[in-house]
Amino acid sequence: MLTTADWQALxxxxxxxxxxxxxxxxLGTPLAxxxxxxxxxxxxxxxxxxxxxxxxxxxxxxxxFLVxxxxxxxVGGTLVALGGEPLAFTFSGLVVGSVAYSLPFVVQPLQDAFAGIGRGPVEAAATLRAGPLDRFFTVIVPLARRGFLTATTLGFAHTVGEFGVVLMIGGNIPGETQVVSIAIYDHVEALEYGQAxxxxxxxxxxxxxLLVTVYALNRRFQMVGL
Structure with a gap:
């Protein structure tokens, strides 16, 4: 059975x-x-x-990032000077580090999807007097849906599997910064192989x-020409 600390880590x-x-x-969509x-x-x-x-x-x-x-x-010194708290060993600090660590897993699939669309659909929409935002959300996003699906899945899965970055930035505080990967390490270190x-x-x-679902959806999109 999972312990209370395990559920908190999850x-x-x-x-x-x-x-x-x-x-x-x-952040990654406009950058890509x-x-x-x-x-x-x-x-x-x-x-x-x-x-x-x-x-x-x-x-x-x-x-x-810890420094x-x-x-x-x-960053932390500026927050302290403004009356706030440093982000090290906090959930917010984990988010900052995770965004940087998982950035390529979101940006690169989106960049490839956007590059694969080419300029033709955008130029066609422009001739119909569609504005930049309208062109992006009504033309580009639907055509790049496979890229968005892959980017979302990889970004989420890569963050779930983090260990080194979150351990350095957040430490190992149960109920606050302890994630599943660190909880597994703790169980192994304590010889609790059943829990691990x-x-x-x-x-x-x-x-x-998750991966089976993504591959199945991508295959379906490919079959219907999306």
Whole structure:
């Protein structure tokens, strides 16, 4: 049976993944659209920054965020000076780190989807006097729905599986910053393999079902030509 701490870790993990994915879609969509269409010279540098979490060890990224969000860092120090609290070892700090860590898993699928659409549909909508926002939401978004589905799934699943970044930024505070991946590590460290098996199996089954659903929906979209 799952313990109270395990249920709390599951709740925090799902909340973190949900909030992170929503923020990533809001921030990543315009960024991916710009990357797919721009010819700017510094596009390569922006793409490199977005892709950094793919090659950078999570503990390195987590360490720099811990320094930045701590009471003596540029972000945490500013918040303290304004009468607030530093973001290190808080749920909000986990969100900040998770957004940065999962950014490429949302931006890159969206960028590929936008690039695959081309300029033809947008130009056709423009000739019908559709405004920029109208063109984007009525033409681009429906055509890129497979990219949005993939981006949402990868962003959510990648956040659920985080360990190094969340451990560095949030520590291991039960009921506040302890996520499932850290709870599993705690169970293994305490030789509680039964609990570790239960949590790991739950994540394994959920991840498998999530991926099967995504592949099935993408196949269906492909069959109907979307």
């Amino acid at each position: 709740r925090i993990t799902l909340a973190l993944a949900g909030v992170t994915t929503a923020i990533l879609l809001l 659209w710009w990357l797919a269409r721009t010819g700017a010279r510094w596009k390569v540098a922006v793409e490199a920054v977005v892709a950094l979490p793919l090659v950078l060890p999570p503990t390195v990224l987590g360490f720099y 930045a969000l701590g009471p003596h860092g540029p 098996h239960l949590l790991s199996g739950l994540l394994l089954a959920a991840s498998f079902l």
